[in-house]
Amino acid sequence: MKVRSTKKNKVNVVTLGCSKNLYDSEVLVGQLRANHIEATHEQKDDSFNIVVINTCGFIESAKQESIDTILNFAELKSAGDIDKLYVAGCLSERYRSELQKEIPEVDAFFGTRELSNLLKALRADYKQELLGERLLSTPSHYAYLKISEGCDRPCSFCAIPLMRGKHLSVPIEQLVKQTENLAKQGTKELLLIAQDTTYYGLDLYQKRRLADLLNALSDIQGIEWIRIHYAFPHGFPEDILDIIAENPKICNYLDIPLQHISNPILQSMRRGTTKEKTYALIEKIRKHVPDIAIRTTLISGYPGETDAQFEELCRFVSDIRFDRLGVFAYSHEEDTAAYQLNDDVPQEVKQERVARIMLLQQLISVEQNQTKIGKTFKVIVDRKEQDHYICRTEYDSPEVDQEIWLESADVLKPGEFVSALITDAREYELLAKLSGK
Secondary structure (H helix, E strand, O other): OOOOOOOOOOOEEEEOHHHHHHHHHHHHHHHHHHOOOOOEEOOOOOOEEEEEEEEEOOOOOHHHHHHHHHHHHHHHHHHHOEEHHHHHEEHHHHHHHHHHHHHOOOOOEOOOOOHHHHHOOOOOOOOOOOOOOOOOOOOOEEEEEOOOOOOOOOOOOHHHHHHHOOEEEEOHHHHHHHHHHHHHHHOOOEEEEEEOOOOOOOHHHHHOOOHHHHHHHOOOOOOOEEEOOOOOOOOOOOHHHHHHHHHEEEEEEEEOOEOOOOHHHHHOOOOOOOOHHHHHHHHHHHHHHHOEEEEEEEEOOOOOOOOOHHHHHHHHHHOOOOEEEEEOOOOOOOHHHHHOOOOOOOOOOHHHHHHHHHHHHHHHHHHHHOOOOEEEEEEEEEEEEEEEEEEEEOOOOOOOEEEEEEEEEOOOOOEEEEEEEEEEEEOOEEEEEEOOO
């Protein structure tokens, strides 16, 4: 006999993976609350009886985390601690049939573009009028804005198109309305996200219109900072560089995942660019915006990556001296083009290469941070921890980049902008004191 909980209906949404998933979860909770259904995000107590897990299926480690989370909640359902368990997101999109067989405790699985179906299962209606209205799981002073869904790029290693579908831009007027609603809630910093922000507009307007979007969003009162994430290097819209340089609301910050630099690897990855074009693009970006902070992501251990090609990647990191950098060990994903290749770099070698690049970046970061001592920066206050305020400059995105630990006798509020004088530097954080409000 099935055991049911005695709890009042309450939905807890659990999010795994990237900021795009977080955005989707925020929209889901907003829709549920508009239907007068009690819903929350990442509830820590056990007051809920319905769970929706928004999964990630990007690489092997992310898939395993998603599966472990589903299994944990499946046990709670079997024990009668929760009544309903639903799974959505990328893993569900990609492996629905397998998951249905392996984890029958799940009541239903939903893909990445099945919000209306998920809402029906939760006895809610999709409300079109809720344009941009969602639960903010981030501090209210910053928010993610997803400007498009899906991806048309043919990258050999990436399973995102399998899970997210083709690129679909959100119209500019809708994004403006969403941002106006966020600004009314106190949002000051906007983080533009997508699978590929630089492709924005091609499907909808037959031309790239990221520059037009940046101008439109920067006109909204209350928005102070706008930063760009996930810019694809091939076909990079160079018209945004002048806007970054000239518009004070556009952060001097660019997240541009480059993945590799060796020409044979780039060709096999189907990145549509070359080593020479990559160096030239970075030179052009820095020429137009000398003060820009560039963040990138690399992959180590791609099939066939030789010692010489990895050394070439290390030289690239040393040459460019990125402000921010992350590295993934290659994950051999079924149904991708690269899955046909021999995954011939041993896992331990992949991890050794990850560690070596990160050590190289750590040394670069130390040197760059040392040059900041004695300089003053405009920072935004994120939160207070013990005796310090945790802040960021325009060169740092929340969660992924470095922070400033600020000493202040004044009481500061999250979302407040202040001037910080850097007094000391570490690998990935700066120490500062209040310079003046």
